[in-house]
Amino acid sequence: MADAWTMTFDSADPPALAAFWKAALGYVDAAPPTGFADWAEFLRHYDVPEDEWDGVASLEDPAGRGPRISFLKVPEPKTAKNRIHLDIQAGGGRGVPWEVRAPRVRAAVARLVEAGATVLREDEVDGRLDHVVMADPEGNEFCVV
Structure with missing residues (x-):
């Protein structure tokens, strides 16, 4: 267990x-x-x-x-890249077809930016959106997949 x-x-x-x-x-x-x-x-x-x-x-x-x-x-600020991060699987995961997943990911990214997150970069595979690396309001990195 x-x-x-x-x-x-x-x-x-x-x-x-x-x-x-x-x-x-x-x-x-x-x-x-x-x-x-x-x-x-x-x-x-x-x-x-x-x-x-x-x-x-x-x-x-x-x-x-x-x-x-x-x-x-805590008194000290964040000073380096996370060694662990969350993946928010808004698109349904990589098993979902790109045509379905990409709009879901983009919608989640827009919602998270509105909530205070920052887009750090978009990563592509074969010229298509795979995931978006973001930071929360205190700079902790996470991905939207």
Whole structure:
């Protein structure tokens, strides 16, 4: 049996970065831990000062299929290329015919730019769009396939 896992982003502004990824992936704010009515109650219970409540955010897949994603405030900025990244398979994956996949990818890219992402480059195979490399509002790279 596989272990459960989460993905965590270091961030300058966890709530803002979480809002971007919530829109990008269709995720929702994570429910508070069992036994707590909301996150404020949880944080108060553990004596986290209110001025630190923006230091973390958490999202989850509403269908329960994908991993939970957390965002933690860190003091240092991003300084190098990611060694791991997300692929958003908006086109349906490389098994979908190019004529179907490419418009889906372009529509997702437009939606993500509107949400705050930046296009870094478009990569082609045989002269056709294969995927688009993008960056989220804090510069973390990801691809739309």
